[in-house]
Amino acid sequence: MDWDGIDRRHLLALLAGGGATVSGAYLLSGNPDPATTDSVDDEESRRLAEAHAPTLYYGARERWPATDPREYESDQDGDTVVDGFDALDGYSADARDADYPHPTVFYNAVDYPDSxxxxxxxxxxxxxxxxxxxxHWHDWEVLHVFVDRSADGEGTASATEPSTADETSTPTGTGEPVLFVASAHSRKVPNNEHLDPDVDRASIISEVGSHSSTLGVNARPTSFQRTAVDGLAPDISNDPVEVISGQASLPLAYGLPRDEGxxxxxxxxxxxxxxLPEHDRLPNVRPxxxxxxxxxxxxxxxxxTPPESIPKREGEVAFVPDVRAGADADARYGLVDTAEIRHIDDFTGPQLSFTFTVPEFIEDAISGHITTVGVPWSQxxxxxxxTDISDPQHRAALADRYEPIEAGGDVSRILGAVREATGADDAPGSNGVALLAPSIETVALLESDPEAVPSFSGVVTLENPGEGDHQLTVNGxxxxxxxxxxxHEGGTTRAGVEGAIPMSANEDAVKVRGETAEGTALASVALDDDFAGPVYDGRPPxxxxxxxxxxxxxxxYTVEIRDGSGGRGALRVNPNADDEVIDLSGIETGKVALADFLLQxxxxxRLQVAAIRDDEDIDSVATGQNIDDETVVEVVTAAEDNAGDLVEGVDDAVADLIGEETDDGGGNGSLGGGVAGVVRAVDAAVLVAVAARAAARDGRGDDTDQWLAELRTRLSTVDDAVGGEGLPGELAAFVTGRTERIRPRIDAAIEADLDAES
Known part of the structure; x- marks a missing residue:
C-alpha cells in the first residue's frame, strides 16, 4: 500500500497486551530448558503465601482493582466460563454498592527439586x-516471589512494616526472597524485577487501568524509583542498557511511566x-x-500536538491480605489457592478495536489476534x-546458586528511544531542529507480530522478535x-538512528515523499539535518x-538514498512553513547526480549567507527543493562577479552555465576578511562545484574527481574565513554546519562511478 493511502485504521486486536495474554516465555540465546518443578502441598502453599503476600497500591483513578472472577462465571455449552460482558457489567453494578467488590488474590507455589x-x-x-x-476483557497480572527455603528473612517484612512486629513478621521456614518478578504489560517488554531484596514482602504498584505491576521495595513503597534518588534505593535491579549508542544507559524494565513524570x-x-457503555449487553456500564x-x-x-493536560499518577489505595489484620489498608483481600478457580475453562470476550495510524498496514493482516487473556494455568x-524472568543477569544469578535453573544467554530484542523534534534555538530561521526527550509515551508495533507495546521513559523495546525482516511502526x-x-539477526537490533527514533508533532510534520528514477530498488534513505544531524537512517516502508x-x-535536510546496486544520490529539502507534503520524484544516483546535488x-x-549578511529574513530565499535552474544561473553569475579572481580553470564551465563569456581571474585574488570574505569564500566554492558538475556531465571522471578534491580544499577556506574575528556567531555556526554536512557527500561523489546514475 502506498503512503498516500495512509488514513485512520480501525486495527482489530492490537489489544492483547495484558500481563497474561501471551503464554510464551522470555527467550534467551542458548535455548535453556525449562526446569523440572513440583507442586507444593496445600498447607505449605498457604504458609508461604501468607508469609510473602504483597501489599497492592492502586491509583486514585483505578476502576478495576483486584476481584474474584468466580462472581461472574456462567455455564456455556457445558463449560464454565467468565464472559467479558458479564464480568464488566457485573463488576460495574457491584461497584455501586461497594467501593472495592470481592477483593481477592490467588496464589500458587512451585518447588524446584534438589534445591x-x-x-x-x-x-x-x-x-x-x-x-x-x-x-481487553479480563486481566491477569502476576508477582513471582522466588524464595530460598534454606534461609529465613533478615530484612523488614515490607518497606512499611518492621520485622519486629509479631503480626507482620514472616513465619519460620518460609524462606528469604531472592528475586521478585512483577509482570509488565506483555511478554514484549521487560518485567520489573529485583534481585536480593532487603524486604520479605514486596509492594506492588499497579498502573491505572492496565494493572501493569511494578515493585515498591524501598522506604517509599507507594511510588516507583527506577534509579537511586533522594536517598532512596532503586525499586528494580534490571540491568542498565545503552539504548541510544553513545548515550547513558537505562535500567531496562517497564517501570511505571505515569509515576515517573x-x-x-x-x-x-x-x-x-x-x-462500550452504548452496548445493550452492558446495561450497568456507564461512561x-x-x-x-x-x-x-x-x-x-x-x-x-501531543496532549499537555494528561494527569500523572495520583493517590494510593492500599489492598493488604486479610491475614495481616493490624496493617493499615483501604481494603483487605482474601488469599485463595488457584486450585479454587481451576474449574473455570475459559475467559471469553469478542474482539475490540481502536483507532491507530499504521503506515503500510491493513486491518485483515492482524484481525485474527485474540483479545482475551485465557487461563493462567495453561501458561x-x-x-x-x-521462564518469566526477563533480565538475563537475574536468571544467570539464580542459575549460579540453584542447579535446576539454566542460565541461557542474552535476550533478543529490537530497541530504540523516541526523541521529539523541535526547532533548534541556535538555527537561523527555520533551518535546523533539535531532538529532545518526548513529552508523552508512545506505542510501537511490528507488522510481523501485531501486538502493540507501550514505551517507558521514551524507550521502545520489543522482546523476542523472530529473526528476519520486520516493519516497525511507532505512534504517539x-x-x-x-x-x-x-x-533482526538476534541479540539487540537498534531501530532508528543508532537507537534514536525522531518524531514530530502532527502540526509540525511534513511528509518527505520520494521515488527513485524508473522505480530502481531502494536500499536505504537518510535524512540529515544541518543542526541535529541524522534524523532518519534506514529502510522506510x-x-x-x-x-x-x-x-x-x-x-x-540532506536526503540521501542508496539504491539496490549500492549507488548513492542526494537532494536538499528545506520545507516551507505551509508545506504538508514534499514530493521528490525521479531521484537519481551516481557521480553526476551527486555533483549536481553539491552545486544545488x-x-x-550562498543565498542564505547573503541574507544573513544583509540582515534579511533567511527563510525568504530559495533553498532545497525550491532552487530551480534560473536561481542557479543567478547565483553562479553573482559568484563569478564576486570571486572569479579566486579560482582558475572554471571559466568554460561557468560560461556554459550562465550563457556568456567570462574572464579568467587567474586564481590569485585575495579573499579578504569579515563577512565579505566569507561570502567570497562560498562563491569560490560555488564556482568549483560548477566545474565539477560540468566534468561529470561530460563523462570526464578523473577531471571530476580533481575538481571535487579542490572543492574539499575550498571548504577548508570557508571554515577559515568564518573563524575570523568580528563575525556574527549565527553566521559562523550556520556556515560551519553546512560545511560539515557537505563533506561526506563530496567523498561519496568521488567514490561513485560515472555509469552508476539512473
Missing part, C-alpha cells in the same frame, strides 16, 4: 483492562463501532465506569516461573507516525523505490 528454591506466585484478576495500546494518553475501546475523560484521547492523528510460567498521540523496515518519511518542517547545496548556502 532450596521455591517460587510463590500471586495472580491478580481484574474485570477489564484499558490502556494506551491494549484493552511521563504523560500517557489512554485509548477508548469500541465494539462493533460503538463505545464513568471506564477511564476518566482527562486520561483519554479519541484518536492519535486528530491531535495537532508455561504457571509451572515454570523462571498528536505525533506523526514513524515507520521503518529492519532486519514502501515498494518499487518509493518512500515517505515524516520530518519536522523547521529542519534543513552550495547555491542555497
Amino acid at each position: 532450596p528454591l521455591t517460587c510463590v506466585q500471586f495472580w491478580i484478576y481484574s474485570a477489564f483492562d484499558q490502556f494506551s495500546t491494549n484493552f 511521563w504523560a500517557l494518553p489512554y485509548a477508548i475501546p469500541e465494539y462493533d463501532g460503538d463505545r 464513568g465506569d471506564l477511564m476518566p475523560d482527562e486520561l483519554t484521547v479519541d484518536t492519535y492523528e486528530a491531535l495537532a 508455561p510460567r504457571f509451572s515454570n516461573p523462571e 498521540a498528536g505525533m506523526a507516525p514513524y515507520g521503518e523496515k529492519l532486519t 514502501g515498494e518499487a523505490g518509493r518512500f515517505g518519511i515524516y520530518a519536522h518542517r523547521e529542519g534543513a 547545496f552550495l547555491v542555497g548556502t
Whole structure:
C-alpha cells in the first residue's frame, strides 16, 4: 500500500497486551530448558503465601482493582466460563454498592527439586483492562516471589512494616526472597524485577487501568524509583542498557511511566463501532465506569500536538491480605489457592478495536489476534516461573546458586528511544531542529507480530522478535507516525538512528515523499539535518523505490538514498512553513547526480549567507527543493562577479552555465576578511562545484574527481574565513554546519562511478 493511502485504521486486536495474554516465555540465546518443578502441598502453599503476600497500591483513578472472577462465571455449552460482558457489567453494578467488590488474590507455589528454591506466585484478576495500546476483557497480572527455603528473612517484612512486629513478621521456614518478578504489560517488554531484596514482602504498584505491576521495595513503597534518588534505593535491579549508542544507559524494565513524570494518553475501546457503555449487553456500564475523560484521547492523528493536560499518577489505595489484620489498608483481600478457580475453562470476550495510524498496514493482516487473556494455568510460567524472568543477569544469578535453573544467554530484542523534534534555538530561521526527550509515551508495533507495546521513559523495546525482516511502526498521540523496515539477526537490533527514533508533532510534520528514477530498488534513505544531524537512517516502508518519511518542517535536510546496486544520490529539502507534503520524484544516483546535488547545496548556502549578511529574513530565499535552474544561473553569475579572481580553470564551465563569456581571474585574488570574505569564500566554492558538475556531465571522471578534491580544499577556506574575528556567531555556526554536512557527500561523489546514475 502506498503512503498516500495512509488514513485512520480501525486495527482489530492490537489489544492483547495484558500481563497474561501471551503464554510464551522470555527467550534467551542458548535455548535453556525449562526446569523440572513440583507442586507444593496445600498447607505449605498457604504458609508461604501468607508469609510473602504483597501489599497492592492502586491509583486514585483505578476502576478495576483486584476481584474474584468466580462472581461472574456462567455455564456455556457445558463449560464454565467468565464472559467479558458479564464480568464488566457485573463488576460495574457491584461497584455501586461497594467501593472495592470481592477483593481477592490467588496464589500458587512451585518447588524446584534438589534445591532450596521455591517460587510463590500471586495472580491478580481484574474485570477489564484499558490502556494506551491494549484493552481487553479480563486481566491477569502476576508477582513471582522466588524464595530460598534454606534461609529465613533478615530484612523488614515490607518497606512499611518492621520485622519486629509479631503480626507482620514472616513465619519460620518460609524462606528469604531472592528475586521478585512483577509482570509488565506483555511478554514484549521487560518485567520489573529485583534481585536480593532487603524486604520479605514486596509492594506492588499497579498502573491505572492496565494493572501493569511494578515493585515498591524501598522506604517509599507507594511510588516507583527506577534509579537511586533522594536517598532512596532503586525499586528494580534490571540491568542498565545503552539504548541510544553513545548515550547513558537505562535500567531496562517497564517501570511505571505515569509515576515517573511521563504523560500517557489512554485509548477508548469500541465494539462493533460503538463505545462500550452504548452496548445493550452492558446495561450497568456507564461512561464513568471506564477511564476518566482527562486520561483519554479519541484518536492519535486528530491531535495537532501531543496532549499537555494528561494527569500523572495520583493517590494510593492500599489492598493488604486479610491475614495481616493490624496493617493499615483501604481494603483487605482474601488469599485463595488457584486450585479454587481451576474449574473455570475459559475467559471469553469478542474482539475490540481502536483507532491507530499504521503506515503500510491493513486491518485483515492482524484481525485474527485474540483479545482475551485465557487461563493462567495453561501458561508455561504457571509451572515454570523462571521462564518469566526477563533480565538475563537475574536468571544467570539464580542459575549460579540453584542447579535446576539454566542460565541461557542474552535476550533478543529490537530497541530504540523516541526523541521529539523541535526547532533548534541556535538555527537561523527555520533551518535546523533539535531532538529532545518526548513529552508523552508512545506505542510501537511490528507488522510481523501485531501486538502493540507501550514505551517507558521514551524507550521502545520489543522482546523476542523472530529473526528476519520486520516493519516497525511507532505512534504517539498528536505525533506523526514513524515507520521503518529492519532486519533482526538476534541479540539487540537498534531501530532508528543508532537507537534514536525522531518524531514530530502532527502540526509540525511534513511528509518527505520520494521515488527513485524508473522505480530502481531502494536500499536505504537518510535524512540529515544541518543542526541535529541524522534524523532518519534506514529502510522506510514502501515498494518499487518509493518512500515517505515524516520530518519536522523547521529542519534543513540532506536526503540521501542508496539504491539496490549500492549507488548513492542526494537532494536538499528545506520545507516551507505551509508545506504538508514534499514530493521528490525521479531521484537519481551516481557521480553526476551527486555533483549536481553539491552545486544545488552550495547555491542555497550562498543565498542564505547573503541574507544573513544583509540582515534579511533567511527563510525568504530559495533553498532545497525550491532552487530551480534560473536561481542557479543567478547565483553562479553573482559568484563569478564576486570571486572569479579566486579560482582558475572554471571559466568554460561557468560560461556554459550562465550563457556568456567570462574572464579568467587567474586564481590569485585575495579573499579578504569579515563577512565579505566569507561570502567570497562560498562563491569560490560555488564556482568549483560548477566545474565539477560540468566534468561529470561530460563523462570526464578523473577531471571530476580533481575538481571535487579542490572543492574539499575550498571548504577548508570557508571554515577559515568564518573563524575570523568580528563575525556574527549565527553566521559562523550556520556556515560551519553546512560545511560539515557537505563533506561526506563530496567523498561519496568521488567514490561513485560515472555509469552508476539512473
